[in-house]
Amino acid sequence: MNNKLIKKVLVAAMMTTAFASSIPMTNANALANEKSVENPILVPTPKKVTYQDNILSITSTVNIKGQDVADPDAIRELTEYLENNSITINENYQEGSTTFIIGEEDDEVDSMDNIRNNLGLVDAATLNDEGYVLGIDSSNSGTVLIEGKDGDGTFYGVQTLTQLAVNEEGTLKAKEVKIEDEPTMTTRGSIEGFYGTPWTHQNRLDQIEFYGKSKLNTYIYAPKDDVYHRTKWREPYPDAEMEKMNELIQSAKDNKVDFVFSLSPGNDIQFTGSNAETDYQALVTKCELMYEMGVRSFAIFFDDISNKQGTEQAAFLNRFNEEFILAKGDIKPLVTVPTEYDTNAMSDGTNLKTYTKNFSETLNSGIRVLWTGTAVVPEGIDVSNAQYVKGIYGDNVGIWWNYPVTDYITDKLGLGPVYGLDKGLANELDFLVMNPMEHADLSKITLSTGADYSWNTLAYDYNKSFENSIINLYGDLAPYMYTFANHSSRLVAGWASTGRADAPEVRELMNQFIKKNAKGEDVTAEVEALTAEFNNMILAADKLQESLTSEELSHCNTNLNKLRSLGEADKIALDLLIAIGEGNNEQVNSLKSTLQTKLSSLTSGKKVSELTALQFVKDAIDYNPNAVAGFEVSKTFVVPNEKIQLTNTSSVSSTDLEWTFEGANIETSTEENPVISYAKEGVYTISLKAKNKLGEDEVIKEGIITVSNEADGEIVNLSVGKSASATSYTGSSESPSKAIDGISSTKWCATGWNRPHTLTIDLGKEVTVSSVTISHAEIGGEGSGLNTRDYRIQVSSDGTNYTEVVKVTGNTAGSTTDTFQVSLARYVKLIVDTPTQGGDSAARIYEVEVMGLDKAITIPPVYVPVVDKTALSIAVDMANTLKAQGALDNVVPAVVAEFEVALQEAADVLANDSASQTTVDSAFYRLANAMHMLDFVKGDKTALNALIEEAEKYEEDKYTTDSWAAFKEALEAAKEVATDENALEDEVVNALNNLKDAMTDLVLRADKTRLQEAYEMVEGLDKTKYTEASVANLTEPMVDAKAVLDNPDATQEEVDGAYNALIKAYLDLRLIPNKDLLQELINKAQTLSAANYTAKTWGVVAEALNEAKAVLANENADEAAVKAAVEGLQASIDNLVANSVGPVASGDTSVVTSGGKTGSINTGDSISMISGLGLMASLGMIAYLKKKKEIGRASCRERV
Secondary structure, eight states: OOHHHHHHHHHHHHHOSOOOTTSOOOOGGGGGGTOSSSSOOOSSOOSEEEEEEEEEEOOSEEEEESTTTSOHHHHHHHHHHHHHTTOEEOSSOOTTSEEEEEEETTSOOTTHHHHHHHHTOOOGGGSOTTOEEEEEEOSTTOEEEEEESSHHHHHHHHHHHHHHOEEETTEEEEEEEEEEEOOSOSEEEEEEOOSSSOOOHHHHHHHHHHHHHHTOOEEEEOOTTOTTTTTTTTSOOOHHHHHHHHHHHHHHHHTTOEEEEEEOOTTTOOSSSTTHHHHHHHHHHHHHHHHHTTOOEEEEEOOSOSOOOHHHHHHHHHHHIIIIIHHHSSOOOOEEEOSSOSHHHHBSSSSBOHHHHHHHHHSOTTSEEEEOSSSSSOSOBOHHHHHHHHHHHOSOEEEEEOOSOOTTOTTSOOOSOOOSBOGGGGGTOOEEEEOOOSOTGGGHHHHHHHHHHHHSGGGOOHHHHHHHHHHHHHGGGHHHHHHHHHTSOOEEOSSOEESOOSSHHHHHHHHHHHHHHHTTOOOHHHHHHHHHHHHHHHHHHHHHHHHSOHHHHTTTHHHHHHHHHHHHHHHHHHHHHHHHHHTOHHHHHHHHHHHHHHHHHHHSSSOOOIIIIIHHHHHHHHOOOSOOOOEEESOSEEOTTOOEEEEEOOOTTOOEEEEEETTBSSSEEOOSSOEEOBSSOEEEEEEEEEEETTEEEEEEEEEEEEEOGGGGSOOEESSTTSEEEESOOSOGGGOGGGGGSSOTTOOEEEOSSSOOEEEEEEEEEEEEEEEEEEEOGGGGTSOGGGSOOEEEEEEESSSSSOEEEEEEOSOOOSEEEEEEEEEEEEEEEEEEEEOSSSSOOOEEEOEEEEEEESSOOOOOOBOOOOOOOHHHHHHHHHHHHHHHTTTTTTBOHHHHHHHHHHHHHHHHHHHOTTOOHHHHHHHHHHHHHHHHTTTOBBOOOHHHHHHHHHHTTOOGGGBOHHHHHHHHHHHHHHHHHHHOTTOBHHHHHHHHHHHHHHHHTOOBOOOOHHHHHHHHHHHTSOGGGBOHHHHHTTHHHHHHHHHHHHOTTOOHHHHHHHHHHHHHHHHTOOBOOOOHHHHHHHHHHTTOOGGGBOHHHHHHHHHHHHHHHHHHHOTTOOHHHHHHHHHHHHHHHHTOOBOOSOOOOTTOOOOBOTTSSBOOOOTTOOHHHHHHHHHHHHHHHHHHHHHHHHHHHHHHHHHO
16 A cells, blocks of 8 residues: 555545444444434333334423322422423423323322323333333323332433433424333442542532432442541541531432442451440441431441451441341341452352351341452452352342442543443342442443443343443533543453453454555555544544543543544554555654654553553554464364364464475365364374565474374363472462362462472373363453463473473463373473563462373374375486486576576485475476476577667657657667576567567657748738738648647648648738829829810719729728729729810809819809810829829839
């Protein structure tokens, strides 16, 4: 992919709103438009929902039936909701208004039963406590029915209604629906039980209101750093704090939340001695004050203390339970947390520890016990763990879930969904409280999903709940908060880990991109999707920092900065990996340098998306472009024809694979993960070559597969119950034997820096071993950060001489299974080189299962393939004969070289007794191929060289550009062939012919001399001397001539054509004629007198004079017209016939005027004088005009 494509991809990614279905991405932008009337977002998910097609538009005024008897908190919530949407509640029933029917199942509410039955809803009386039914009908202005099993149920029905209804342009609308709903778990809520800054009073009020809307019904007040809860537990709260406490208690009642007051007296309470009774009474007195304020739930906690007086703690609780809890008669069962509150702490794997045994045996069964799972912060809780705890404490147990709490990893926020709790727990317990973060608002995402899980456990979908919770909580900011939360859900500390992986779909896409990019496949879609995600990370940080309140930002601003930095760095990492794929080393070095300078800041400070966004940066920096081969086998010990699955683990940069399995049903393969089998007993070797454009790597596992009929025996755990020793261990409860006791909750633990830590297992006798399965820290309920990173496995028959069969580096998994060559061994040694993922030096191995047959088999012989060298021998003999006969004499050097190498290799393989059939066949085909090329003779280049020499004399400026380019290309190709020592005869002939053709096709540049001269001549003309029409005819020929002159590739034909057209236009020019003579002749003619001439001849003059004047006035009259006018007028004058001289008739006074008409003679003129003068003038004029005519003719001839 080039940089131009990258830019296009970036633009497309910013604009895209959906991706191809093959791209594993969640489009956060889609969240903004997901919630609508047609698509309500309900969290928690109701047990049963049936939507209809119709939509109810709630009228601006509504009727409420049942408001006088229904739960007042439910009525308050409904009324506030309607009023907030500008809806008025009618004082009296009005037709045409939407009607709300609300109440509990035992209330007498008008029409409740009829409407409920008409809607097809069950009676709420049939539901569990807190259940409700809700129906919406759009007919007849609409009806909304909410019936609760109890007041809490009605309240929760209203909360569901507020999620169903959507305000569209001022009108509240809801889809027709039928809902029948009830909770799975009785107790659902949170415990403010974290270390660090306790929530503010306003935080708690907001949380309690949020719990009511989310159907969470429990809030346990237990802030670890509240001094009056723990350190000063004996002292009453100050009055100001009591006022706040009272407000919390009342708010909890209003929102159907059970406020549980707790104390943690365990650090210094006295169970015996002189102060024991005083301490007891102090606790009772403090609880009494809370009781008086309305608290009806209490908890006493003994967690996180050193005091392990199990019997005394339990007895104290029993007394308080009997004398206070039960004595009051209206208090819910007492809640407690023991000092050993996770199952790893409760037992050594075999027996209960002393504290747990004493505490559980003494504690009254009516007291509810909370536990956290297999560890303080476990990955999850499954049914078996719950059943184990119930076996200790009975059915009255509950979960204290330590997520999203981050007091143990303060540099990251837990923003993910509840994850890891088995749905099967719905059948085991009915109590779940979640420990949130000190960041109250940011904890709501997880708490909302926890409400969803505990309300409708079997329907819980953590991904959907995660998205829906964010939509309901953040509205328009949902897409940005989703991106942030998606990259901040996994919590991993040195000793603890929990939560859904950070942005798992993004990580999957990254892996897909890296793999396809390494193989040179089209990654356009992946680049678009990843670029969009990285841009979303930057945009999310910008938008949230712009939109969240200063209080909210005080808890996450630095995390958002890290999210933005990672988005920016990931874009660079993406460019780097693309550049690596393109082989752009200059860009690779530049981008890698840029990332390396950023890495320090990215890995320090707040944590966001460590194994996704941050790891992508590390992947790009550390990317190894070389192919590295690797594979695993599913089994190493099989019976004949049993299938074996091979799994390729080569580096992602490996683009091609070449498997070899000698003796298998298939001996070679290029598949990713082939399946093979062997028909005969034996020990077999498997090899894999991983290749790419930079080279190849091969891994060979000698004797990895043992095929034996004895493999049909039962494969068992050979190590369970055997003896074990170790270089060290912490104590008897974590001794070496705990790693082979068959119990996954016990462990061998070795501490200290005297590494490696070594565990040696004595199997009691020599047996057949083929694999080892190890349960690391995570399997025992500890954090994934404590899983063994680097280890080795060795086997021995005598306990002295060991053979290494497994070496693992960089492991992160909680459980590993390593298969190896079948071995006969009595001793198995586990060597822990790097105990954990971080700096913890303790090895934690919960179980080592050595798998195999409980007997020593007879190892079958190593497979030796039967090799047939017949064809290779024939090929070598023929090759030597051909060489001796001179078959190589005229062959191109490359073929000669390959022939010699192939022949030598074939001879070596032929002489090698251990050569495999694959090697023999490879040598044969290589030599055969070389022999097939012996007709690749060298071409005769004499004529070609001569033609090249002649062609190089040609001058470029004499030929047209196109023809010269073709000629140049042919010449260069010919020269390349001429210098190629391996050029074949056909190649030489083709080069010669191509060059000849190119020389023949050369086109000489045209001679433009005449055209240039003609163009310059015409351009230099004084065009004012010519008529406009004739000058206009020059324009097109001149433009065409100029274009031809400017075109270096113009042909001679084009030049000649332009020249001819221009000359013709020039010849068609017409001079503007000289009208001076015509004007003068007209002037003179106008002085003649008609009276002096005959009427007939005078009429001719008058007509000719008018025509002459017309020509004189015509601007476009040519020379011929002017000449004709002059000659016509002159001829008419020459032909005048004078009247005879005599007296003028009386009254005749006319003369010729300038208009050729007759004028008058003034009275008193002397006729005789006029006659004389006229005659003289006429004769003189005639003589003059004749002379003028001759002069004019001479002038015309000169001009022509």
